[in-house]
Amino acid sequence: MGRQWLQKKREINANKRAKLNSKLVREITMAAKRGAPDPALNARLAVAVEAARKQSVSNDTIARAIKKGSGQGSDAVNLELVTFEGMTPQGVPVIVECLTDNRNRTAPDMRALFREGRFGTKVLFLFDHVGMIEATHETAGLDLEAVAIEAGAQDVEAFEGVEEGSGATFYTEPGDLDSVTGALRAAGWSVTLSEMGYRPKEKAQLSAEQRQKLESFLEHIDDHDDCHRIYTA
Numbered sequence: 001m002g003r004q005w006l007q008k009k010r011e012i013n014a015n016k017r018a019k020l021n022s023k024l025v026r027e028i029t030m031a032a033k034r035g036a037p038d039p040a041l042n043a044r045l046a047v048a049v050e051a052a053r054k055q056s057v058s059n060d061t062i063a064r065a066i067k068k069g070s071g072q073g074s075d076a077v078n079l080e081l082v083t084f085e086g087m088t089p090q091g092v093p094v095i096v097e098c099l100t101d102n103r104n105r106t107a108p109d110m111r112a113l114f115r116e117g118r119f120g121t122k123v124l125f126l127f128d129h130v131g132m133i134e135a136t137h138e139t140a141g142l143d144l145e146a147v148a149i150e151a152g153a154q155d156v157e158a159f160e161g162v163e164e165g166s167g168a169t170f171y172t173e174p175g176d177l178d179s180v181t182g183a184l185r186a187a188g189w190s191v192t193l194s195e196m197g198y199r200p201k202e203k204a205q206l207s208a209e210q211r212q213k214l215e216s217f218l219e220h221i222d223d224h225d226d227c228h229r230i231y232t233a
Contacts (some may be wrong), residue, residue, distance in 0.1 A: 022225065024052040026099045027066045030228075032069030035178075043181035047194040049229055060193045081228070084110045086119045090214050092204045093123035093233045100227040113221045126233065127198035131153070131177030134193035135184050136167040144168050151183035152176055171199060200233035 031045040039046035047067070052062055066072075067081075082103050084096045094117075100106040111119045133153070148156040148170055159167035172180045174196060181194040206214060218230055 011054060016073060019223070019225065021052075021055060021057055023228065024048065024057055025061060026079065026228065028062060028065040029069035030081065032066045032101055033071075033079065037066050037070035043178040043185075043191075044194050047181065047191050051192060082106060083124075084119070085121060085123045086114050087117050087121045087123065088117045088214055088217050088232070090204075090206060090210050090211070090217075092206070092214060093121075093126045093200070094218070095123065095127060095198050095231040096221055096227060097229040097231075098141065098224075099228045100226045102159075106224075109224060110221070116217065118190065124198075124200070127200050129174065129196065130199050131172030131174055131180065131183060132193065132195060132197040132199070133170040133172065133177070133181055133191060134168075135170065135189040135191045136162075136165055137189050138165045140165050142166040144184070147184075147187070147189075151187065154182045195229075197229065198231035200231070202233060204233045 028048045035042035035045060037045070037189075039049050051061055070080065079099050079101055080103065082098045082100055084098065084107070086094055086096075088094055096110060098106050098110070135153045136159075144156045144158055144166065148154075151170065152200060153170040153172050153176075155171040157169045157171075159169070170180060170184065177194060177196065181191055185191055214232075218232065221227055222230055
């Protein structure tokens, strides 16, 4: 029985890695579609490529994803970013972004995943659409507000529970995302995320039990192949 459980665990972990790699490749494709196909000229693409390499995605796979997104070659794809709104069963606003080549397939799937919540409830007005940059620095105790001002960011939130170095999410105006990302990288920050996203204007207060149920609800959505990002209050 122990060997069967171990094999099952390995299969689950392998499936999770495969899904993660698939989402990383899709992010590269979308970044190349929305900007230059050269990571040196496209900060979002550079971050996506770096994240994929950290997960051992091959250079050939990365190159193919860039070609697909930029419309080069015969295997170019037409991925679109589709946004869904709703409420979780706990009454927490949530925005789900999906990368899909068939919105008529994805929309019913999202509706089904929201069956315990409220699919389609308008919640976009409860969020600000901003540039989001997650980054870390090997030096501890940095003045994050000074770093944000120097880089051109509008706001910054420190990571919780960082034991070594510094870590934070920097928020930018939509048109400043690439320039702030470049400024942080030039200042020695390791950028792990650089994209447009949704920042809640207010954060929901939940009990430990409610939070656990919320996370379980969101995990089922995140497991969908087309799910790209989930934003919640």
